[in-house]
Amino acid sequence: MEHLSEVLKILEGALRHDPSGAREYALLLADKLEDERRARQAEALRRTIARMPGLAVQSTEAAAALPRDDESDTPTVDIEQPLENNRPLALPRFVRQQLDEFVQTVEKRDLWVEHGIDTPARLLLVGLPGTGKTQTAREVARNLGLPIVMTRSDVLVSSFLGQTSKNIRRVFEYASSRPCVLFLDELDAIAKRRDDSQEVGELQRVVIALLQNLDALPESTVVLAATNHPELLDRAIGRRFAFHIDIPLPAAAQRAQIWADRLGSHAPPPEDIDILASVSEGMSGAVIEAAALDARRQGVILGHDVAPLTLILRRLARMLWYEDHQVFESPEAEMIALRRWLPKVFTYRELSEQFDVTTRQVGNAVRSRTEARADSLGAHETQ
Known part of the structure; x- marks a missing residue:
């Protein structure tokens, strides 16, 4: 039977006296029928929905009644509608294949049910901070044409006894x-x-509540989860997710794509993008994105149509060094650090332009710091 998932959800809504839920799934079915060029059936379904008195008002009220935490009276979820995006995430090929497989599993659920293969629509995303787990979840929702309901951990976990389990339910x-x-x-x-x-x-009771709610959820309901620390997860939780995807730090090709995409019309030539991809090895996509947007803003302020490579690298370096609390006491100190970092890029001439000084001043600063360091090392050896 075609569209069995939607039919079952509509029936479930009716049996649970949940007209707004039944309406939402009926509208989803109408959209699918229209996509399949069965406009007459889609229109008949929409007319039936429109004739139900008061249903539109009930649906609006239900949408507004987000689950809330009793302690703070704050919604425990945020809802985002899928947005069109022509730029797919910069992901390794094997990760992209796994994501496509998951999306196809959800879209073809009726086929799996027909053959007795009902795989729960559950996906666990694992990766370091900044590797794109949340963006990946958004892309999955966008590909499925569904809104994404995102939990807010800061509100979901309550200090009141039993409240967290209630929030999860x-x-x-x-x-x-x-x-x-x-x-x-x-x-x-x-x-x-x-x-x-x-x-x-x-906290142990919270895990039990999560397991019970996952088990009670219809297998057609799409659930994604993300964690930076898979080693902390209860093993029973991992078994509830049929699909696991590890998202690594971006490789060179993905780093180049992120730089080019985020710099947009201000991106430098491809050979400079390759340099950026090389020097950003080991960095997360989030760090690269932040540095690219920072450099783009600075380029606009300075009137550049294309952001110079040295400007982008300088903004990236500042971000990385400031993370380590290495605040420079003078422009000369920053200039010398850049020179040591990438001497082939930050030549004397480039540094003189970046810091608005002469090349002689750059040379004097570099030599004086080098001599001071040599003197310090010599004094240490004589002790």
């Missing part, structure tokens, strides 16, 4: 009542190992 009830992708961000905050002796009983 409300989030799952909300997600199961409408077509959406539920994204459990920072999963380790609510799914830590129960055999950890340092965890108190309340």
